[in-house]
Amino acid sequence: MNITDLTVHELQEKLENNELKITDITKAYVDRIAEKEPQVEAFLTTLTDEAIEQAEDLQSKKEKGELEGNLAGIPIGIKDNICTKGVKTTCGSKILENFVSPYDATVMEKINTENLINLGKLNMDEFAMGSSTENSAFKITKNPWDLSKVPGGSSGGSAAAVAANMVPWALGSDTGGSIRQPASLCGVVGLKPTYGLVSRYGLVAYASSLDQIGPITKDVTDCAMLLNVIAGHDEKDSTSVNVFEKDYVKALTGNIKGLKIGVPKEFFGDGINEEVKESLEKTIEKYKELGVEIEEFSLDIANYALASYYVIADAEASSNLGRFDGIRYTYRSPNATSLEDIFKKSRSEGFGAEVKRRIILGTYVLSSGYYDAYYKKAQKVRTLIMNEFNKGFEKYDVILTPTSPTTAFGIGEKTKNPLEMYLSDICTVSVNVAGLPGISIPVGVDSNGLPIGMQLIGKKFDEETILNTAFAMEREIKFREKFRPEFK
Amino acid sequence: MSRQDYEAVIGLEVHAELATKTKIFCNCSTKFGGAPNTQVCPVCMGMPGALPVLNEKVVEYAVKAGLATNCTISQDSKNDRKNYFYPDTPRAYQISQFDKPLCEHGYIEIDTENGKKKIRILRIHIEDDAGKLNHDDFSGDSLVDLNRAGVPLIEIVSEPDIASPEEADSYLKKLKSILEYIEVSDCKMEEGSYRADVNVSVHKKGEKLGTRTECKNMSSFRSISREIEYEIERQIDLLEAGERVKQQTLRWDDVSGKTFSTRDKENADDYRYFPEPDLVAIKLSDEYIENIKQNLPELPESRRERYFNEYNMTEKEVGIITASKYLSDLFESASNICGNRKAVSNWIISDISRILNEKEMEPSAIPFTAEHLAHMVQIIDKGTISSSIGKKVLEEMFENPREPEEIVKEKGWAQISDEGEIRKVVSKILEENPQSIADFKAGKDRALGFLVGQAMKATKGKANPQMLNKLFVEEMNK
Numbered sequence: 001m002n003i004t005d006l007t008v009h010e011l012q013e014k015l016e017n018n019e020l021k022i023t024d025i026t027k028a029y030v031d032r033i034a035e036k037e038p039q040v041e042a043f044l045t046t047l048t049d050e051a052i053e054q055a056e057d058l059q060s061k062k063e064k065g066e067l068e069g070n071l072a073g074i075p076i077g078i079k080d081n082i083c084t085k086g087v088k089t090t091c092g093s094k095i096l097e098n099f100v101s102p103y104d105a106t107v108m109e110k111i112n113t114e115n116l117i118n119l120g121k122l123n124m125d126e127f128a129m130g131s132s133t134e135n136s137a138f139k140i141t142k143n144p145w146d147l148s149k150v151p152g153g154s155s156g157g158s159a160a161a162v163a164a165n166m167v168p169w170a171l172g173s174d175t176g177g178s179i180r181q182p183a184s185l186c187g188v189v190g191l192k193p194t195y196g197l198v199s200r201y202g203l204v205a206y207a208s209s210l211d212q213i214g215p216i217t218k219d220v221t222d223c224a225m226l227l228n229v230i231a232g233h234d235e236k237d238s239t240s241v242n243v244f245e246k247d248y249v250k251a252l253t254g255n256i257k258g259l260k261i262g263v264p265k266e267f268f269g270d271g272i273n274e275e276v277k278e279s280l281e282k283t284i285e286k287y288k289e290l291g292v293e294i295e296e297f298s299l300d301i302a303n304y305a306l307a308s309y310y311v312i313a314d315a316e317a318s319s320n321l322g323r324f325d326g327i328r329y330t331y332r333s334p335n336a337t338s339l340e341d342i343f344k345k346s347r348s349e350g351f352g353a354e355v356k357r358r359i360i361l362g363t364y365v366l367s368s369g370y371y372d373a374y375y376k377k378a379q380k381v382r383t384l385i386m387n388e389f390n391k392g393f394e395k396y397d398v399i400l401t402p403t404s405p406t407t408a409f410g411i412g413e414k415t416k417n418p419l420e421m422y423l424s425d426i427c428t429v430s431v432n433v434a435g436l437p438g439i440s441i442p443v444g445v446d447s448n449g450l451p452i453g454m455q456l457i458g459k460k461f462d463e464e465t466i467l468n469t470a471f472a473m474e475r476e477i478k479f480r481e482k483f484r485p486e487f488k
Numbered sequence: 489m490s491r492q493d494y495e496a497v498i499g500l501e502v503h504a505e506l507a508t509k510t511k512i513f514c515n516c517s518t519k520f521g522g523a524p525n526t527q528v529c530p531v532c533m534g535m536p537g538a539l540p541v542l543n544e545k546v547v548e549y550a551v552k553a554g555l556a557t558n559c560t561i562s563q564d565s566k567n568d569r570k571n572y573f574y575p576d577t578p579r580a581y582q583i584s585q586f587d588k589p590l591c592e593h594g595y596i597e598i599d600t601e602n603g604k605k606k607i608r609i610l611r612i613h614i615e616d617d618a619g620k621l622n623h624d625d626f627s628g629d630s631l632v633d634l635n636r637a638g639v640p641l642i643e644i645v646s647e648p649d650i651a652s653p654e655e656a657d658s659y660l661k662k663l664k665s666i667l668e669y670i671e672v673s674d675c676k677m678e679e680g681s682y683r684a685d686v687n688v689s690v691h692k693k694g695e696k697l698g699t700r701t702e703c704k705n706m707s708s709f710r711s712i713s714r715e716i717e718y719e720i721e722r723q724i725d726l727l728e729a730g731e732r733v734k735q736q737t738l739r740w741d742d743v744s745g746k747t748f749s750t751r752d753k754e755n756a757d758d759y760r761y762f763p764e765p766d767l768v769a770i771k772l773s774d775e776y777i778e779n780i781k782q783n784l785p786e787l788p789e790s791r792r793e794r795y796f797n798e799y800n801m802t803e804k805e806v807g808i809i810t811a812s813k814y815l816s817d818l819f820e821s822a823s824n825i826c827g828n829r830k831a832v833s834n835w836i837i838s839d840i841s842r843i844l845n846e847k848e849m850e851p852s853a854i855p856f857t858a859e860h861l862a863h864m865v866q867i868i869d870k871g872t873i874s875s876s877i878g879k880k881v882l883e884e885m886f887e888n889p890r891e892p893e894e895i896v897k898e899k900g901w902a903q904i905s906d907e908g909e910i911r912k913v914v915s916k917i918l919e920e921n922p923q924s925i926a927d928f929k930a931g932k933d934r935a936l937g938f939l940v941g942q943a944m945k946a947t948k949g950k951a952n953p954q955m956l957n958k959l960f961v962e963e964m965n966k
Contacts, residue, residue: 083537096536103530105537204536208765237539238767316765319571322580323534327632343573366571366760375762 003028004165008074008222011168015073022062022073026055026117029075033119033166039147039487041139042161044080045088046120051075054117071229072115077167079158080121081128082213083202084108087118091204092126092136092154095324095331095350105202106237107171107213107230114229119167123157126352127321128178128206130154131424134415135354142411143186144485145450149408152182152424158216159186163485169217169226173203175210176309177403177428180440183216184403184453187442187483189223189470190216192428194461195435196241199234205320207313208239210432219480220441220471224248227463243461251464252471257291259469262396264299267427273406279444279452280402286476287400292469295396301388304381305430306422311365311378312433317355318362324350357418382433389434393459398469401427403440403453427455437463441470442479451483494727496690496720497697498650502663503641503705504673505617505681506549511638512616513540513583518640520679524622524633532616532638534578539766542567546640547590547770549672550614551780553642554591556670556787557609557663563772565590567614567764575632576619584615584643586761590770596666597789598658607659608647617641642672648697653716657709660684661811665788668813674852683707688719690727698723699733703740703747715740719747791816799829808837814851815840818858825862832865839882847886856889864892876949877901905952907959910943913951914959917942928964936960 003025006014014020030048037043061067078084081091083101085108090096104112111118125135133141133156141156143149144164151160155172159182162170172179174192183190191214198213205211215226228249233242263284268277284294326332326346333345351359365374392399405426414421431438437460440453454473458466511518514531530538554561568586591612597604619637621630644663650656664682667673675682684707689700701719706712718740723733738747788810795806809819819836823829844851864885868878873896880901881892896902904910917939918925927935940956 081537083535089536091536099536101537102535103538200537201539202537205766236541238541239765315762319569319581319760319762322571322573323536323578325573325575325580327575328533328578329535339575363760366762368758368760371760371762 004032004168006168007218008071008168008225011074012070016070022059023052023055025073026051026075029119029167032164036144036164036166036487040142040144040160040164040166042123042141042151042157042164042166043077043120044090044092044123044136044138044157047087047118048120051117051119058115058117067115069114071225073117075117075119075168076111077119077122077158077161077170078108079124079155079170079172081124081173081204081206082107082171083204084118084121087121089121089204090138091128092124092138093351093355094137095346096329097137097331099329101202103202106199106234108202110229110232116229122155122161122170125154125156125178126355127204127317128154128173128175128211129317129354129358131177131181131421132409132411132414133157133160133182134411135352137352140411143408143450144487145187146408146448146488148410149450150185150411152185152404152408154178154182155190155216156182159183159188159190162186162188162216162218164487169215169222171213171226171230172216173206173211173213174428174432175206175313176432177425179214179216180428180438180453180455181404181424183440184442184455185408185451187445187451187453187479187485188216188218189220189439189441190214191223191227191439191463191467192431192437193227193231193463194241194437195432196239197243197437197461197463198230199232199237199240201234201236205316207316208320209316210309210313212432220439220467220474221249221252223439224252224467227467241461246464248463248467251468253468254472254475256287256469256472258293259291259398259465260293260295260396261287261398261400261469262295262297262392263400264302264392265296266299266302267401271405271423271426272402273446275446276402276404276406276452279446280400280454283443283454283473283477284400286473290472290476294400297392297395299388299392299399301381301385302430305385305433306426308378308381308385309425309429309433310361310422311374312382314358314362315366315375316362318359318366321351321355321359326350354418385430386434389430389436389457397459397465399457401455401457403427403455407446407448407450407452431455431457436460437466439466439470441474442483443473443477444479445483449483449486491724493692494690494720494724495693496651496688496716497648497700498652498656498716499648499687499700500646500650500656500659501685501687502644502660503683503685504553504644504667504675506546506640506642506672507674508543508545508549508640510543510545512543512546512614512640513638516638520676520681522635524631525635527635528637532578533634534580534637540583540764542767542770543640546614547772548780549640550590550612550642551772551777552670552672552784553644553667554594554612555777555781555784556666557591557594557596557612557644559591559594559609559612561772561777562588562590562592563774563777564588565770565772567767567770568761569764570615570759570761572759574618575630576621576637578619578634578637582615582618583764583767585613589613596659596662598655598662600655600658605649605655607649607655610645610647612642612644615641615643653713653720656686656716657713660709660712662788665811665813668852669788670785676850676852677707677709678850680705680707684712686712686715688716688723689733690720690723698727699735701733701736701738701747703738706740708742711740711742714742714745715747718745722747788813788816801833805833805837808841809833812851814854818851818854818861821858822862822865825859826865826869828865828869831868832861835861835865835882839879843883843886854886856885860885860889860892867892867896871903871905871952872896873901873903874949874953876944877903901950903952904947904950905955907955910951910955911959911963913943913946914956914963917946918960918963925964
């Protein structure tokens with residue numbers, strides 16, 4: 001038995017039967033990190049010593065019968081934009097290189113309450129801006145399926161670490177596709193919850209009206225389990241919604257007979273790789289065999305999603321990132337000689353190119369005289385996109401699209417052309433713009449053996465249906481049994 | 489052209505700190521004067537990932553202020569971010585309100601030489617205060633104290649209806665008194681919890697408004713009046729000399745009595761306002777607003793009416809006492825305790841007001857209680873002390889507040905009412921002043937006053953004046 005190959009629900013079973021000790025699991029992961037991290041480079045901070053110590057403590061509590069929580073002792077990895085008390089939270093940026101949060105994000109409090117073991121903080125595009133994790137100020141994470149390819153982004157460290165079995169599961173964040181796209185490129189499961197389902201308190205904000213924390217896991221069951229841990233109203237986040245608490249694992253019946261899925265034709269047009277299309281078409285056929293009604297429909301407003309997304313996200317980012325000003329916990333330029341210098345030089349030296357590009361863009365669209373033409377208009381488009389999705393959901397339970405227009409691309413392939421990089425999010429951004437839940441699961445591989453992802457989009461707060469729809473297909477395809485990353 | 493050909497327009501943006509116990513977006517204390525950075529948390533320090541949650545009390549207090557100033561309360565309001573870089577602003581944006589303030593289109597009435605005048609209020613909105621920079625002269629460093637960051641403020645913006653320094657003064661005082669009456673702000677100017685940005689422009693009568701200058705963060709009535717007066721003169725002089733007034737932010741210097749231009753913050757006029765995505769819209773129901781309206785404390789206007797109509801007080805008495813909620817409350821409680829409204833009123837408008845002036849003290853800083861004042865009036869009425877001793881007791885109550893009877897005992901100020909003792913004093917004074925006896929007998933009443941005064945002097949004010957009067961007359965008529 002290879003411990004790091006197991007899903008969390010498998011690990012949980014073995015912990016319950018005392019087939020495995022908590023310490024066995026943590027040690028196996030620590031060894032795996034030692035083996036694979038040099039190749040993959042998914043971590044910005046590893047907490048292996050602390051993890052082993054915690055595992056020993058939990059194991060001894062367990063033996064005394066003092067341990068509560070059925071996930072106690074399961075390791076996890078955390079994207080480095082989620083605040084962890086006493087541990088660096090860098091957001092992949094030089095400007096926060098030495099920032100140690102004085103408090104835990106709400107999701108971390110939940111994870112600590114469950115006695116999960118944090119193995120470390122995972123690499124990401126600087127401030128979650130990017131689709132390849134190449135915008136990290138510290139390292140380039142490689143795709144375990146092909147080390148010359150990117151893992152996607154911005155939660156590339158989280159997705160690669162899960163794919164490489166260096167963590168059994170991880171938390172990511174998704175503003176325009178940052179969980180689903182890397183999950184797709186790394187052949188793992190990623191869920192972007194409905195806006196407001198998971199507290200954003202302690203998630204370093206990129207775009208406040210779009211950001212959500214979500215799980216990246218090996219399979220759909222684990223995804224539902226981790227969602228159970230992190231979902232729920234938080235009075236510290238005014239935008240978190242007070243919805244009835246659910247057990248998402250219970251939703252996984254696999255029965256989807258009579259379900260109606262809409263397939264928007266705009267998501268299968270130009271720019272979508274042929275092999276991706278073929279794979280999705282096969283998946284659609286399988287759904288039909290499972291008794292699902294599938295219909296093609298038009299969601300042409302989605303063509304404007306990327307434009308409105310970049311205006312809104314960058315506007316919010318330009319304001320959210322203002323606090324990194326060289327005054328308190330951030331990098332301060334040693335060359336600064338005046339107050340204005342501290343602001344200008346610290347930010348010029350501390351931020352990377354993509355972050356600066358978005359700050360400039362966001363500042364521009366909020367400037368007086370341009371606000372109406374850009375920001376206000378983008379908000380109007382946003383409302384239209386929400387309305388169109390709502391119309392779609394009058395007819396369909398789930399909307400199905402590719403997650404990413406292509407499979408994993410080469411490191412350095414798109415860094416010269418930001419617009420081309422932005423197109424990586426073409427299938428995912430509209431979900432954030434509309435505040436809906438979306439899940440990506442692997443449904444096949446291309447001719448180079450690189451994973452292809454399918455995205456299922458649900459109604460607001462109807463994570464149950466997309467999880468179950470994904471679960472049904474996962475059972476059908478058995479992706480994890482057929483394919484595995486080869487680190488070539 | 490002469491000065492009479494010009495008119496001034498004054499706009500005031502008043503910032504009042506709300507008297508909530510906790511800050512506007514977190515649970516930190518709003519208490520003034522704590523050691524630097526002891527009343528802070530990740531939210532008000534603008535730590536990465538921390539999120540604001542709007543304090544409901546802030547909305548309630550702002551709505552109260554709006555209702556008390558005849559504003560329309562918006563049922564659909566929101567917060568906006570105002571972006572700028574400064575070390576005292578830890579998020580690099582203030583959370584304020586831009587196009588949908590909580591309260592709009594109100595007014596208050598002020599007294600002017602020509603009677604009452606309505607000053608319209610454009611809007612009242614809520615926002616958070618910034619921290620404070622402490623410049624350390626010793627090291628040359630600037631240190632950031634974020635205790636004040638996140639203290640709730642309302643900004644009250646006047647319409648351009650104010651035309652003179654006197655009107656500005658009376659508007660500011662009236663507004664302050666309203667906010668104190670409804671108990672939404674303690675308006676302590678010395679702590680900066682009531683301050684104003686002052687805009688001044690002048691124009692020739694009948695012509696369009698002139699270019700305005702602004703002085704920010706002024707927190708003394710006197711300085712504000714002087715600044716406005718100075719700016720009006722300066723701007724008229726400029727125009728008369730054929731020059732133009734430059735739109736700029738000025739700094740008032742109290743010592744020289746002049747304004748100076750400040751170095752403008754770079755691009756300070758583009759704050760890139762946009763709706764705060766971390767907060768949800770503020771929706772207020774009719775019931776909510778109505779409930780606040782029903783429970784609004786009595787406003788100064790209505791107290792004035794009551795004092796005139798029910799207590800038959802004079803214009804002067806009512807004016808002084810109702811100008812401050814503190815004085816007015818002191819008046820009412822002390823009167824209720826001792827039952828001598830007239831005496832309490834006299835003490836407040838004369839000696840208490842005089843001492844406050846001398847000490848440059850806000851009424852709210854009066855250290856003694858209404859009970860103390862009431863008991864002082866009572867022991868005067870009882871004859872334990874005279875009112876001239878009362879003045880001394882009052883001074884002592886300001887210095888070291890305690891029961892007046894205790895003060896009298898301690899200081900040995902009790903009035904001498906023993907007839908034998910007083911008769912001795914009277915005899916002695918008469919012996920020393922034979923001329924006065926002759927005058928008295930010749931019908932000069934002034935002589936009696938003189939003799940009583942001499943006796944008071946001799947007893948250090950402790951002799952019962954009525955008894956002195958009686959005994960002098962008795963002795964001289966013998």
